[in-house]
Amino acid sequence: EVQLVESGGDLAQPGGSLRLSCVASGFIFSTHAMNWVRQAPGKGLEWVSTISGTGSSTYYAESVKGRFTISRENSENTLYLQMNSLSAEDTAVYYCAKDRGYQLPSFFDSWGQGTLVTVSS
Amino acid sequence: DIVMTQSPDSLAVSLGERATINCKSNQSLLYSSNNKNYLAWYQQKPRQPPRLLVYWASTRESGVPDRFSGSGSGTDFTLTISSLQAEDVAVYYCQQYYTTLTFGGGTRVEI
Numbered sequence: 007e008v009q010l011v012e013s014g015g016d017l018a019q020p021g022g023s024l025r026l027s028c029v030a031s032g033f034i035f036s037t038h039a040m041n042w043v044r045q046a047p048g049k050g051l052e053w054v055s056t057i058s059g060t061g062s063s064t065y066y067a068e069s070v071k072g073r074f075t076i077s078r079e080n081s082e083n084t085l086y087l088q089m090n091s092l093s094a095e096d097t098a099v100y101y102c103a104k105d106r107g108y109q110l111p112s113f114f115d116s117w118g119q120g121t122l123v124t125v126s127s
Numbered sequence: 128d129i130v131m132t133q134s135p136d137s138l139a140v141s142l143g144e145r146a147t148i149n150c151k152s153n154q155s156l157l158y159s160s161n162n163k164n165y166l167a168w169y170q171q172k173p174r175q176p177p178r179l180l181v182y183w184a185s186t187r188e189s190g191v192p193d194r195f196s197g198s199g200s201g202t203d204f205t206l207t208i209s210s211l212q213a214e215d216v217a218v219y220y221c222q223q224y225y226t227t228l229t230f231g232g233g234t235r236v237e238i
Contacts, residue, residue: 043177051169051177051220053228067227068128101176112224113167115188117176 008032008116010102015121018092022125028085028102028118036060036080039105041114042087044098044123054100055087056111065111069095092125099123129154129223133231140236146208148234150221155201156184158225165225168197168206171233172217180219181206213238 014026026042042054055076056065064076075088085102099122103114130153140146156165164184169177179188181197184204194209208215216238221231 050233051171051222051230053222053230056228065227106182111228112165113179113182113222114169114177115179117178120176 008104010104010116010118012100012102012118012121015100015123017124017126018089020093020125020127022092023088023090024092024123026087026089026100026102026121026123030083030085030102030104033104033116035078035083037108039107039109039111040076040078040085041103041105041111042076042085043101043103043114043117044096045101045120046095046098049098052098053111056105057085058110059108063109089123092123094125097123097125128227129156129225129229131221131223131229131231133219133221133234135234136232137235137237140208140211140238142213142238143210146211146215146236148206148219148221148236150199150204150206150231152202152204152223152225154225156204156223156225157201164200164204165223166197166199166204167222167224168195169220169222170215170217171220177220208236211236211238 057076073091099120102118104116166184168181171177185197218233
């Protein structure tokens with residue numbers, strides 16, 4: 007059974023930083039691209055970032071490009087999202103999602119329960 | 128970016144009746160080289176993460192009940208729940224993966 011467990015969500019100051027983690031199990035981690043998708047309170051889904059199976063390719067939404075960095079450690083089955091220069095608009099539940107594909111972003115066949123990031127002074 | 132527009136925003140359906148959700152993209156999601164539509168559907172129940180229902184516009188994910196079906200091609204797509212069950216109350220999202228990923232705004236299905 008695929009399991010994705012996010013952590014790292016917290017209250018952050020505007021302009022601050024946070025690092026999210028997602029530990030995966032139940033599948034061969036290195037053979038799948040991985041994603042972060044967020045959902046602001048009471049709103050819809052927004053794709054944030056994708057990283058390929060090897061970690062050699064990364065993709066970002068325009069709204070986070072230059073501020074967020076996605077990475078992975080395949081030896082530890084862990085996905086990360088480094089979030090810098092946070093603003094109130096980044097307040098959301100952040101989901102880790104397993105991609106059906108290996109290289110390019112596609113669709114997400116497993117999701118974690120999410121971790122809440124709140125940006126407020 | 129491709130804009131995905133869902134309609135209606137919400138709908139109320141009686142138990143056992145059909146629910147139809149529409150999703151329209153502002154450019155074609157049909158890739159000519161493989162004749163596939165790069166469109167997925169998700170279900171999100173309250174306080175839960177989304178769940179994949181359909182991909183390639185019409186391929187049902189393993190374990191998804193066969194009352195859920197996806198159809199359409201190009202720019203117009205539909206998710207149909209043939210006989211609504213109480214457990215189908217949720218928000219449904221379409222998502223394109225033809226290019227930079229984008230989601231529709233969601234459709235809330237109620238009884």
